[in-house]
Amino acid sequence: MIDDGIIAAIASGYVESAIGIIRVSGKNSIELLKKIFYPKKNTFEPYKIYHGFLKDSNQKIVDEVLVSVFKSPHSYTGEDSFEINCHGGLLIMQNVLDLVLKNGARLALPGEFTKRAFLNDKIDLLQANAIVNLIKAKTQKALDIAFGQLLKKNTTIIEELREKIIFLMAENEVLIDHPDEDLSDVDLNKRLLILNEITKLIQKLLKFSEKGKYFFEGVNVAIIGKPNVGKSSLLNELTGHNRAIVTDIPGTTTDIVSETLNLNGIPIKILDTAGIRKHSNKIEYLGIKKSHEAIDEADIIIAVFDSSRILDKNDEDILNIIKNKKNVLIVLNKSDLKRKLLLPLNIDPIEISCTKKTGINTLKSRLYNMLIEDYNESEVVSLNTSQIIALKSALKHAKKIKKAYIDSLDPALISIDLQQLADYIEQIIGKIENEDILDNVFKNFCVGK
Amino acid sequence: MYIYPKKYDCIVIGGGHAGCEAALICARLKLNTLLITISVDTIGAMSCNPAIGGLAKGHLVKEVDIFGGEMARNIDETGLQFKILNKSKGPAVWSSRAQADMPAYRLRMKHTLEHQDYLDVKQANVEEIVIEDGKIKGVITHIGNEFLCDALIIATGTFLKGKIFIGLNEFHAGRAWEPPADKLSESLAKAGLVIGRLKTGTTPRLDGRTIDFDALEPQMGDDEPIPFSFKTKNFNPPNYPCYLTYTNTKTHEVIRENLDKSPLYSGMIHGIGTRYCPSIEDKVVKFPDRERHQIFLEPQDANSNEIYADGLNTSLDYEVQVKYLRTIKGLEKVEIIRPGYAIEYDFVNPIQLKHTLETKKIRGLFLAGQINGTSGYEEAAAQGMVAGINAAMYLLEKPPFILARDEAYTGVMIDDLVTKGVKEPYRIFTSRAEYRLLLREDNTHLRLAEKSYEYGLIDKVHYEEIQEHIKKVNEAINILKTTYAMPSIDFNKRLESINTKPIKTKVSLSKILARPEINYSLLQTIVPDLPLLNKIQMQQTEIEIKYEGYINLQKQQIEKFKKLESIVIPEDFDYDKVAGLSAEIRTRLKEIMPKTLGQAMRIPGMTPVAIQIISIFIHKKHVQSKPA
Incomplete structure (x- = not known):
């Protein structure tokens, strides 16, 4: 077997649905399962479904799931394998997949499960043709999804990135292979400059993919504030639903209520949190704890204050929470009542009234503007997990190269580092062949005799 | 037709760098071998630059050496100047280069062939190859003689339908004024091989008496020269200077004004040239902002005044060559002995070959050297070596001799040739080798001795000598890794005495050697009981320890590579x-x-x-x- 190892993929497809299925296959895959899955009992019989929790290495629960286990050779691939049925949110599926990948699996290539099934005689030879077509189709689709947006709208970034990496590789090769030449135009500053540009391009791609995430996966917005400032009312106003319980008894919302809103095409998940205050009962305490978690995970925070009352200790706590955060919108509710609240001067609040339904549109447009700040359509890319990991590794590696340049490390070693950088992002910029480097050498450097 | 009564195991056509190595190796493996050349006077001739080695090329020479070839020994005996290039960089990319005494090189090679058992040398122009049942049977010469053989190696260089250009003049020739081999090319095409056309060029040769050397910068070889061959002992070569000068804006002006007299720019040449050896006119056109280009004036021969102008390869008109040369510092009054020229020739795209350099179509027919679309003496010699060994293995019905990409530069080159084919003359570069850190020049014979011995290409004495060397290096590495230094006052004082930081915890000696400022002999001054090593052994020990991380990375990559190769x-x-x-x-x-x-x-x-x-x-x- 050439493609050994445990492979994993989201089998249900990368779309929001009720249930997500993560398929994992390979020798020792059951051992992997035992590391992450916590059912009532830890012995697995094939063809049974187990209920339990997936936990990460910090014992934090990732999801509550159902797992079916298949033993070789009686599985789809013919190998030991298992399938996780998790909740079908994109984020959850991604987290579950990441957990599996972190524990020793690798992302399956397109059609690889079927390929293994074929190689293990699980599928008839007559089906070979169909499988080949399937692999081709799947690869094409994967490419379309991964590169579709990149190639259509961001060719310049990708090309620039590729060109600059090839240039550095070529320049390094010139130093090695043409020591007799007059190379006055090769200098440290120029290299550091280009390396810096490479870093910036990678960061740009990552940033664009963050934005892409908004469009494909949605944004989490958390509404926070002390009890009874009207968070649930705001949620209802924003979404136009009437789901959160609205009473004037402080602390009514003890669990997190979430609603989705389509804001000019951006899917937004709004989380209404329990009011944050001191001196509360145990149930409320749990709610508050969850609120803090929601704040950490939110892309944008809406902090609500009651403009009809003076600033108290609980409000100050809220101000402290958001103090160093940039992704915050501050809302003064109950603007229909007489204003008593005084906020620090540097805050630019949005005044609304949930009862009179005023200011809601202003809030929506401020929220939208914040999301699409310096956004233009060509700056949205969709990268998959492995591409993002690759870009991040490349960034880290660029730092190593910078140090190597500054320390004037042997070019023969630098070439290995540059190759590594290219390898990391090969799936985004395309494979760099020796010919590409030589082309660049003879295009940009006057060498050879 | 006269059929020559002696039947040969192997015939080699061509007496250049590929042909000589191929014939010598076959004969050294005790196969009855015949080398046929158009002129025995030009056996081992260097048609272009008077140098052997250089980046990546030096590796090839050393690989030819360990597998029983002659190039390394030949240059060690006839070199005029020896130098390690890239000395300012790490040892992984050090490369040997020597200036050659061209006639001496050629005559020594001829002498070697003439004294080789099992080898005959004959002057003739082969016009036809004879094939029977898809197998090679023999060759027919221009006067109608047939020589029979079971294996044939063709190493005809640029002679197949060679055509020379100087300005707008053109004439048929294989090299300078020697006759080309026109009919052989047609015979190969008839046998089913697809023929293409390439172009290369060479520089004017100048009269040394008319050069003002005093005005120029001399470039000397190394004071402690290192030979190419692991067999060369007591090495004491001469050290002739080369001289550095530059073109200038005036030179470029003359060239620009006369591009219409260039066969390249007037469209007369159809063959594809190499970017790796651009002509001076190409450099001027492609890099218009450059104010000067380097020219190395190199001796060709200890006994003559002829000087090679490296960097000035050209096919411009004779008049223009005279004119632009005289704009260059030191060359104001220069006389040309031989003008530069471009040559166009037929080649066989090497995707038609196996890794053994045998043609896929015809059993027993091997091709080596420039006929496969390569350029360079060293590239040719390495192919000659591989073709020679494989012709022998074919005749002896033994497994083929194939060098992998992770074993040798020769392996990299041949895999490139047969996998990617050739669009322009192919030259080796270190960047073509994926595992450059492991395929170093210094360890060539260490890496390949085992394989060479297995194929009977080195004798037992040399083999054991190499094994002893490897053992010593490995022992030293082992000791360094398993011996620990304690942070005692005494030891830290000793560290300070060699200008390096003291240690705070127990540390292996290899960790101390890994420090950039430390080398083996320095470490030896404070740890006297380290094993005694010679200079090269010390250097190899240092490389293995200082580059360990990178070397391990390459070893991992090789594992991956091998998996797919398997x-x-x-x-x-x-x-x-x-x-x-x-x-x-x-x-x-x-x-x-x-x-x-x-x-x-x-x-x-x-x-x-x-x-x-x-x-x-x-x-x-x-x-x-x-x-x-």
């Missing part, structure tokens, strides 16, 4: 039965018939999907053939 594509693999391959890829695959999945991956234009598909079919075949 997946053999059966020779009878039918790409027409593999569904899902594009027509273009299918054609390429059928043309190249890669031996392994790894090689298939290196074919230009190959896609990951195609590789997946092929691997599925290989595995399926494998699975099916297993008993149930």
